[in-house]
Amino acid sequence: MLTIIMETRDNEAELVQTLSVLVAGAVEGLVSDVIILDHGSKDGSSRVAEAAGCRFCVDWNLREIVRSARGEWLMLLEPGARPIGRWVDELAEYVALNRTPARFSGSRMHRKPFLRRLVRRRKPLEAGFLMSKHDALTAAEGNLCLGDMTNVRTVRKLSTELVPAWVAVESRRAPGAR
DSSP, X not given: OEEEEEEESSOXXXXXXXXXXXXXXXXXXXXXXEEEEESOOOSSHHHHHHHTTOEEESSOOHHHHHHHOSSSEEEEEOTTOEEOSSHHHHHHHHHHHOXXXXXXXXXXXXXXXXXXXXXXXXXTTTTOEEEEHHHHHHHOOTXXXXXXXXXXSOOEEEEEEEEOHHHHHHHHHSTTOO
């Protein structure tokens, strides 16, 4: 079983996109719970989380959040990120057979322009992050963010692609977007 954890701040639209994709994992029994860690959202993020049956935490300690997760594996995502393809099957197989953390493959359809890739450093959770609850408890400290827990040496790459969160953010900001 897998617990999804995301941090948010005014990401209502992006949460909707991510949570709608995660339904398939819940239906298949892979996703046991979703935890949203809020950083002072003033939009409808809490309503979206509540409607989807997620835990929405406004005052939280990362170690306590990890400890309370139902799943033995944690998937750390940015709001707006969406795994595509046969992600449920691959993740179920991965967590059954492996112990090391993993990242998704980047979406081949959604790549930043070459110069932007050179100039800007990639965010720690841009490719998502999958880790065991045991490893997360070791890495978690009270005032850390999720991205800070991804500093590990050995990380495998999943074949499943992840549409990064910046795609959802940029489409919301694009002219003509609602």
